[in-house]
Amino acid sequence: MKAVVITHTDLDGTASAAVLLRYLGRVDKLLFIQPSSLVKAVSSLNCDSGCVVYICDLSPNSSNYVALMESLRKLMRRGASVWWFDHHIWDDLWVSELREVGVKLFVDRSTCAAGVVVKYLGIVDEVSVRLARAACSLDMWVFDDWLGNFLARYVGFSKSSNWRRRAVGKLSSGELLDEEILRVVEESVDRELEILSEALRKSKVKEVCGGVRIAYYYKAVKDHVTSYIASLQMSRFSADIALICRKGSASLRSRGSINVREIAKKLGGGGHEYAAGFSIRPRLLHRLLLYLGITGPYTEWCVSKVEKALCSDEYSS
Incomplete structure (x- = not known):
């Protein structure tokens, strides 16, 4: 079974990918994108039967929805399956149409995207729950978990794909506050103040x-x-x-x-x-x-x- 994860570039998207990596044990392809690149990312996938695509912390918008639906239909006609976890505001039509074509869609505005993954996959392991809580603290603007501020600075330290993949591996391993993260956070804070x-x-x-x-x-x-x-x-x-x-x-x-x-x-x-x-x-x-x-x-x-x-x-x- 081939697993592909398409996720947002921020802490919530990265934490979602890390939780999925812990849950699945392996991710074959990991794409970090902005919402404006969603159609391009889905269209680029070389997936058929036996391929599962997980989309996290991303939602359609009025400018890309039609093209996105066509790309998803083509992907699923080739035999791929799509699981989608999000917490943004969706139009009811988008929700119903995606589910009609077979997308396993989970949208829950009461939590962040990592929280949606944990909740609807029934994940209970301590590291995943801790990651989701840290991500929600920042992404939902409640600021009730100090770890979120540390991890967000680590995740956002570099924009390179290699760094983001490294961050997913680091978070999924459960090493949430080691010497490397603390060093990166210190450098980031100095830069942020400027x-x-x-x-x-x-x-x-x-x-x-x-x-x-x-x-x-x-x-x-x-x-x-x-x-x-x-x-x-x-x-x-x-x-x-x-x-x-x-x-x-x-x-x-x-x-x-x-x-x-x-x-x-x-x-x-x-x-x-x-x-x-x-x-x-x-x-x-x-x-x-x-x-x-x-x-x-x-x-x-x-x-x-x-x-x-x-x-x-x-x-x-």
Whole structure:
């Protein structure tokens, strides 16, 4: 039996893969992706009968759902089976149609993706349960388990596929706080403090829609600090929404007054009520300016798209 895991790049996705590795004993192929690459990842699989694909911590969105369904149908016609574990908000139609074509789909918003894997596979081993609890602490913004902060920094230390696979192996082994992890965390914290200081200096605030405050910032680094930046922005600037713009994508965060998933959906993305994102393709001029290190025009364009989506008549919180 060939096992393929497609998962998100953050701690929750990595922990989900680690829990599956412990459960299955072996994973033949491991793909770490962003939601925008979901169709490409599924389409690329060379799977037939005897192949089981596990998808974790990823959900469809309005811009890729049709193509994704076609890719899944082709995959399953070749004899592969698909198990999908997620905790994002799904449209009811997506859930029913995926289950109709044979996808074993488990969506549970009460926990994180690693928690969904543990819960619906009936996993009770101590390491897997501990991993899920640490992942949920960060991913669900409850911050009730200090280990999550350590593991997230270890997982996000490098973006290379080799490092991510190494992280899965490390977490699945149960070595959750050894010398290597502590060393990496120490280096990461020093780097994060510099990034957060810069984010505060360069963040701007815009009031839109008659009183909604958006704190926004262009993030050039690839470190897993988006949620930390957003939390800091909302606290420091009394913002209702934090917007982190990057070349090619943007992340939205809120603390309850605004459902940012509704904004992301209108821009072709998705996510949670208080943590969402969407892809955004810079215009040619913006790409040229970003290449030159000039981020202002692109960042203002990014926030203008969010403002338009937020303030339009169709928006609902």
